[in-house]
Amino acid sequence: MFTCRFYLFCLVTILYICLCVGNSNIKKCVEAEKNALLKFKAKLIDKNDLLSSWKGQEDCCIWKGVTCDNSTGHVILLDLRPPNINLDIIPQLGGNIDSSLCELQNLISLDLSFNQLEGKIPQCIGSLVQLTYLDLDNNGLVGAIPHSLGNLSNLQILDLGNNEFLFANHLEWVSTLSNLTYLDLSYTNLSQVVDILSPLTKLHFVEYVELDFCELHQFNLKSTPLIKSFNSLLSFSLRGNYFSSLSWMFNVSKVITHLDLSSNSLQQSIPDGFKNMSSLECLLLSNNKLQGSIPKSFQSLCQLITLDLSYNKLSGQFSDYMQHLCSEGHDIINLKLSDNQLNGTLPYNIGQLSKLQSLSIHSNKFSGIINESHFSNLSNLRYLYVDKNPLSFNLSSNWIPPFQLSVLSASSCNLGPKFPLWLKHQWKLMLLQISNNGISNYFPEWFWDLTPGLAYLNVSHNKLSGALPKSIPSMKPRISEITWDFSFNNLSGPLPSFPPQITLLSVSNNMFSGSISSLCGSSYQNLAYLDLSNNSLSGRLLDYWGQFQNLQVLNLATNNFFGRIPDSFGTLQSIETIHLNNNNFTGEFPSLANCSNLKLMDFGDNNIEGAIPTWVGENLHQMIILRLRSNKFQGSIPKSLCNLSHVQVLDLSNNNIIGNIPQCLDHVTALSNTTFSREPISYETHGYIGFEDYNFGSFSDKAILAWKGENREYGKNLRFLTAIDLSCNQLNGQIPQSMTILIALASLNLSSNNLTGFIPNNIGHMEMLESLDLSKNYLSGTIPESLSNLSFLSYLQLSFNSLSGKIPSSTQLRTFDAYTYIGNPKLCGPPLSKDCPEDINNTYGNDVEGEDDDNGFISFGFYISIGLGFFIGFWGVCGTLILKTSWRYAYFQFFNNVCDWIYVQLLLFIARMKRRFQVQD
Known part of the structure; x- marks a missing residue:
């Protein structure tokens, strides 16, 4: 427009x-x-x-x-x-x-x-x-x-x-602009406007109307036949609103050529009413919730040039879509069906669209084989997007395509196992995305003839092997930004000299070796992202980093670099992320006080020594991840770290740090506020393909963190992690009460130090804690009852301290096994096998009074005495009666006399009671 x-x-x-x-x-x-x-x-x-x-x-x-x-x-x-x-x-x-x-x-x-x-x-x-x-x-x-x-x-x-x-609360003022031909109110808040169409229908000469992102919900269609009023409307753009129905649109204009309802809330199936819109050349319905398939009325759209139905929930087979397009629709130039649920094979009659320039079907469920027949008549094809479909390309090695592609995006398909030879003829390529394609051989020599035009190249996650050429050809003058990704392959040998215009370069997770001196031969003024991690690169880093003034992300992790970190790192004023972890760097921390944009700094697993500098907290106020673990840092934790209000992960573990834990850590807003905004640490890349600005994707930063007793690598979820790890140092003193204010903290590890005193009573206020490790210290006192309030707690270690008393009886704390509490001799109660004294008293004392006092007299001899007494008493009486007849007779006669006497006395008592009741009557 x-x-x-x-x-x-x-x-x-x-x-x-x-x-x-x-x-x-x-x-x-x-x-x-x-x-x-x-x-x-x-x-x-x-x-x-x-x-x-x-x-x-x-x-x-x-x-x-x-x-x-x-x-x-x-x-x-x-x-x-x-x-x-x-x-x-x-x-x-x-x-x-x-x-x-x-x-x-x-x-x-x-x-x-x-x-x-x-x-x-x-x-x-x-x-x-x-x-x-x-x-x-x-x-x-x-x-x-x-x-x-x-x-x-x-x-x-x-x-x-x-x-x-x-x-605007109404648009009546628009109706008087009788000569208006073009109206654009995009991004204006029109949510309070009751009637939008009526004022517009009075603009008899209007041809172009744009109401994108105006918070519109639905039009009021009480009025008159709109089709007679909008007899000049050619283009109507309503992108980014909240329309749920499309049917109202069919009576707007017979001459309309451009209709954009993308990024709305259109639901259900596409209505079958496009017969009145036979002039449509461009129909954009992407980013909705449309279901079903293309209606038959699309056969009336014989003027259609651009059709975009991507990012919906459309289903069915692609062959059905081809049948419902106009049989004369060979003029279609942009066909977008990506990000749906379409299935089936790619029909051969796609080749009938001889004027097709762009085909986008990525992120569907297409399967089967693509061969030369699919492309035989597509001589105008320039943009091909087939990513994320289980498609296999079966193209002969001597096939020469009839087209010259500018863009080929075919990640997660199957172009392998050999490098696709037909690309040799695509000398106009500017974007090549063939990652995760099962390609396992070498780069052919002719491939490097294509690279001067490639603004974007992604061959990652394949099995490419061999060495890269010593020098890769320079780029064409029109290429100002370059993104190249060779990561996750089996490439080896030394690093080559890359084109000086390069913006993003990733060769991580390969087998490159030797020094990185090739990077210091040219001036990489555009380089913003450099990832050389997980290789076998070695040597000292030369002090030439001042030439990378636009560098934002630097990742040299997991290599064999050694020596001091160059002082010129301190000149990288644009730097946001530095990974130097898992190397052999030595010496003291270089000054990065001028790198005020730093958000992530990982110098872990090296041999860096000296004190943690105070300028970290005084100058690096954007810091989110600070990881200095497994080095040789000495001295105390500087109080200036409390100024890092954005820090979410603070890992100083496995060093030689002494002194107390700073009392001021509650000043860290990101850890004390659950509503704190947690932005992803990522880098977005883009560049121009022709005259269009393409988003090449974003690269999320990663970090290895000790979480719940295990080292794990986190990427996209890194933004949500909050952790403090001060373990394996020589810290002393008490755990500050102020730490319990860190209610957004998810992991706290203070193990293997010399901490004394009590566990803070209000530790239960740290409601987001999932992991807590206080083991291997000298903590004393009882386990606070408030610890039972931590409903998210799934990892707990309190072992090897001097804790005493009964383990709180909450269900939460008793879900942990005995290993959580061992090494505390004075602790008792489940899940430990040691019973608490009060539990023993409750078990016996509540049933028989004084039972504990008598238990001391009960022995084996006691039971023998009872047995003998019973035997002698029983047989002393009963045995005599059995053997002596006269005694037996006298014994039973006695009992008979007693029974008779009792019977006579009972009858006399009854008679007296009767007479007494009769006298009273």
Whole structure:
């Protein structure tokens, strides 16, 4: 849409210039208008002197960006759009738009786009009734769009897009802009607008409408047949809103050629109603939740050039999609179906799309074999994206493709096992992504003839072997940024000289050997990312690092480098990440005090000595990961480390550090605030392929951390980890109570030190703790009950201290085995086998009073005595009665007499009771 707008602006400009040149009576600018321009300039911020020609003593008609009517001297055009807007860094104007601009009453065209202007749009701009072109696009304007703009009845182009803090409560003022042909309100907040279509239907000449990212939900379709009102609408862009239905769109315009509803909330299947939109040339429905397959009404779209259905949930076989396209649809240039759930094989009739330039089907479930027949008629193919599909390429070694690709992206397919020979003829390639393709042989010699044009090369995660050439050819002049990734292969030999324009270089996880002296022969001024990790590189690092002034990421980990770390590291003012871990560096820490952008510093597993410098905490305020473990650092922990408010991982373990743990660690905001923003440590790469800016992907930083007793490497999840590891040092004193304020800390390891005193009672406040290791110290006292509150705790070590008392009886703490608590002789209770004294008393004392006192008399002889007494007593009586008949008779006679007496006494008692009750009656 910008192209159309720009052409219209050029047409207006040329028309007025031609009219003015034809007049020989050239007049200077009007004094009042000159003064108005100077007032306008006074409210601007012009850091780059873009308006240096605006001086009071000169004719304002010759000022930069100002055009006057030669016959009247009135200012008619004001164009302060910055130059070179396609560059990443452009000189721009800041400040506010002063109302003095409204004194230019003859202004026909006003362009202030692509600046950094702030504040509100002046209401008085609505008084510039001669305006036909108004462009305030890409600024920082705020507030409500003034309704006075509705007075500009001559306006043909109105662009207020890309001002994220503008809003409008209604659009009735738009309906009076009867000559409008182009309207862009993108990024304006229109969520409160009830009726959007009605005002737009009154714009009978409007051809282009852009309402991208305006927080729109659904249009009010009470009104009239829209198709009769929008009879001139060619392009309607509603990208990035919240529309859930597409059916309302079918009655908007019969002549519409461009429809963009990407990045909305469209659901269910694509409705079958495109018969009324047979003029469509471009249909963009990507980034939605569409399901099902292409409807049959797509057969009516015979003018279709671009179809983008990527990033949805579409299913079915690709052959069905080809059947539902117009049978005459050989003019399709951009076909995008990537990131769906499509399956089946790639149909051969894809070759019928003879004008196809771009085919994107990556991240689906396509399978089968691709051979020459699929490409036989695709002579115009330039962009091919087939990544992340289980596809196999079966192309003969002598096949010459009919196309010249600019982009081939085929990661996680199967191009191997040999290097694809047909690439030899693709000498226009600028992007080659063939990672994880099972390629196992050498780079062919002809491959290096392609590299001067490759802005992006990724051959990682294959099995490529052999050495790279000593010197790789320089890049073509049009290639300014280069990303090359050779990582995770079997490449060997010395490092070659790479092109000086290179921006990102990764050769990690190979078998390269020797020094890295080849990097010091050229000036790598563009190099921002250098990863040489996990190789067999060796030698001392030369002191030449000052040439890498744009370097942001440096990874030399897991090699055989030795000697002192060069002092020139301290000149890397752009550096954000340094990995020097797992080498043999010695000497003291070089000063990196000027590297204020450092976020990750890993010097672990070396032989660096001396004290931890205080400037780490005083200067490196962006630090997130500080890993100095397994070195020979001495002295105490500097209190300045408490100034690292962003630090999430602090690992000083396995050194010779002495003294107390600083009391001020609670000042670390990232560890004491659970809502702290945790940004990923990553580096994004991009570059131009032709005239388009491509995002080549992001590289997430990694670090090896001791977590729950094991060393693990973390990448994408590194941003969420919070840990302090001070283990294996000679720290003494108590654990500071202030550490319990670190409620966002997930891992704390203070083991193998000389810490004394108690475990802080309120340690249970550290609610996010998953891992706690306090083992091998001299801690005393009881285990705090609050430790039971740590519901996320899954790793605990309190062994080999001087803890005493009963282990708290919570379910949480008793899930750990006895090894968690061993080496504390005075601890008792489960899961230890040693019972606590109070538990023994409770078991026996509650059942029989005084039982413990009597237990001392019970012995084996006691039970023998009971047995003998029973035997003698029983047989002394019963045996006599059995043997002596007279005694037996007298014994039983006695019992009979007793029973008779009891019976008679019972009857007498009953009789007396009866008589007593009768007397009472």
